[in-house]
Amino acid sequence: MAGCAAVVAVVLAAAVAGARAEGLVGVNWGTMATRRLPPKVMARLLKDNGFNKVKIFDADETTMMGLAGTGIETMIAVPNDMLAAVAADYRRAKDWVKMNVTKYDFHGGVNIKYVRGSRLLLTWSISSVFFLQLICVCDPSIRFVAIGNEPFLTAYNGTYDNVTVPALKNIQRALDEAGHGSAIKATVPVNADVYDSPASNPVPSAGKFRDDVAATITDMVGFLNHSGAPFSVNIYPFLSLYGNDDFPIDYAFFDGAPPKPVIDKGINYTNVFDANFDTLVSALDKIGFGTLPVIIGEVGWPTDGDKHATVPYAERFYAGLLKRLAARQGTPLRPHTHIEVYLFGLMDEDAKSVAPGNFERHWGIFTFDGRPKFPLDLRGNGRPVMPAGARGVQYLPRQWCVLNPNATNTTKIADNVAYACSRADCTPLGYACSCGALDAAKNASYAFNAYYQAQGQVPAACDFQGLAFITHKDVSQPPCNFSVQITETHATAVTTNTTAAADSSAPDATTTRVTVAMMMALLFVLVLT
Structure with missing residues (x-):
């Protein structure tokens, strides 16, 4: 014993x-x-x-x-x-x-x-x-x-x-x-x-x-x-x-x-x-x-x-x-x-x-598809390494929806970009963001592709009143990545996250969280001056 x-x-x-x-x-x-x-x-x-x-x-x-x-x-x-x-x-x-x-x-x-x-x-x-x-x-x-x-x-x-x-x-x-x-x-x-x-x-x-x-x-x-x-x-x-x-x-x-x-x-x-x-x-x-x-x-x-x-x-x-x-x-x-x-x-x-x-x-230490963004010392041994990525990820076909350079009804581009960005994620297009340096045409392509991928690459999602077409050429412009989404079998309907920062039903609460933090920061600045 x-x-x-x-x-x-x-x-x-x-x-x-x-x-x-x-x-x-x-x-x-x-x-x-x-x-x-x-x-x-x-x-x-x-x-x-x-x-x-x-x-x-x-x-x-x-x-x-x-x-x-x-x-x-x-x-x-x-x-x-x-x-x-x-x-x-x-x-x-x-x-x-x-x-x-x-x-x-x-x-x-x-x-x-x-x-x-x-x-x-x-x-x-x-x-x-x-x-x-x-x-x-x-x-x-x-x-x-x-x-x-x-x-x-x-x-x-x-x-x-x-x-x-x-x-x-x-x-x-x-x-x-x-x-x-x-x-x-x-x-x-x-x-x-x-x-x-x-x-x-x-x-x-x-x-x-x-x-x-x-x-x-x-x-x-x-x-x-x-x-x-x-x-x-x-x-x-x-x-x-x-x-x-x-x-x-x-x-x-x-x-x-x-x-x-x-x-x-x-x-x-x-x-x-x-x-x-x-x-x-x-x-x-x-x-x-x-x-x-x-x-x-x-x-x-x-x-x-x-x-x-x-x-x-x-x-x-x-x-x-x-x-x-x-x-x-x-x-x-x-x-x-x-x-x-x-x-x-x-x-x-x-x-x-x-x-x-x-x-x-964009709070993730991994991208939406499980790719690590930067080295981390997650094991506390003093040696930061690139985290292991997700295994077994399956993607939609490698194709993208972009602005058709031959499109003639260009006056409709702005409205279609707004439509796409209201239903997909265009936040990387902001000032000083990863895609903030794109020209106007690439901005439109990014928005169209974001919507197209979110919709599972269904053909109807790449029309935009005749302004867009599907290409098999990756148009990413580092550091701006034009993503290809994961397959439908790996998709799940959006669920409600109860955090104030994530809950779309409580924008006032999330804004307040940021405001409070900024107020605390201002108080901190007062001590430094």
Whole structure:
């Protein structure tokens, strides 16, 4: 038996070491796309790149079944539009847990520990001697349930303020009663607009929760502390730069040499991420929960759609972030601390709302078809490499829809371009974007092709009142790529993503998120001047 115990110790130690090497960060998997890769292809993409944690914005059955057998720890979500019902009726909470959590739970064995997102179960087999087998559960490993997404945004005008915490409590109670509560925790992803520092003293130590939600947040935080769940927040340094040319660009990254750091009680803040995070820590401390664990539900950098949304900037941001996470650097108020982080996001999503800005469709570290954009140190070993691309991707025929150079009714071009761009993604055509240097004819061709590909290359989608024709010559003009879409068998209808940034039904909320970030950036600038 002592020998068996030694084997257990060795195997578990090896598993934990592997988890540290491959589980540096999680990632958000959004699905706001006109045509999507199959969930199994996506799940394999996650595994191939060492992601052991993923955050999704619903509990969609096809997505969940795609994750089945991978052992990837998953954060699922109760959407905002269900919060009132779940808050008012505990039976609805029980039903939701039954359909979206218990349904995927594996019964049997002894749940030892989560390692690399899988539950390791010990089972004994008897032959001539006893020996140990470690088996991996073949169901999705649900770790967190997100109660809404950014429900306290000011743009919602208090719509969810009175139902979010009751919904949180009902879901956690249902998880507990179903036997999941020790392993699965409910939390509420919030936007950084729930806390700030006063304009008269815009430093992290002055951080406090917004007056209109302070009592609600205090109640929520007390419950999270009691249940053992973390506080979840979304932080976007990119938004400090967006639309704010006065913001010092180096403060958005981790490797700059700021001419004048923000000094707060002897602490030098050299980047906006640390300042934002520690503003939250200060706000938590003021209500008596300064040591509550905090996870970053969303953080990232877009690669197109704005002059600051570029591949080099994204690579720079992630290089600094991942290096700090691997070193467990923490922040000034929480030094030498592991911060659990979910990158935003996995894939570009061409059907997201552009109300906050054209960059919203370009947050992915992979393109729409699973091609990596730049090297990343996802395993925390100090060696950035190009991530593994999606395998088994099938494309439509290599053909494009472009402006016919012999077209005579050119007065109709503008209207047809507008029509195409209202139904397909033309955000790369913007100023300082990847296709911003195209001439007028290429602009029209890009718009026509974007629509044609989104429609699955049906011939009728390449007419535009006789202005367009189909060509088999790739007309891409680097860095501008004229895409060929994936096949129909890999396409899925656009679904509603409940994040404020992705929900086309809530443009005001998304715009407010950007506005709040810009306001915080302006306060940060005031300290520097």
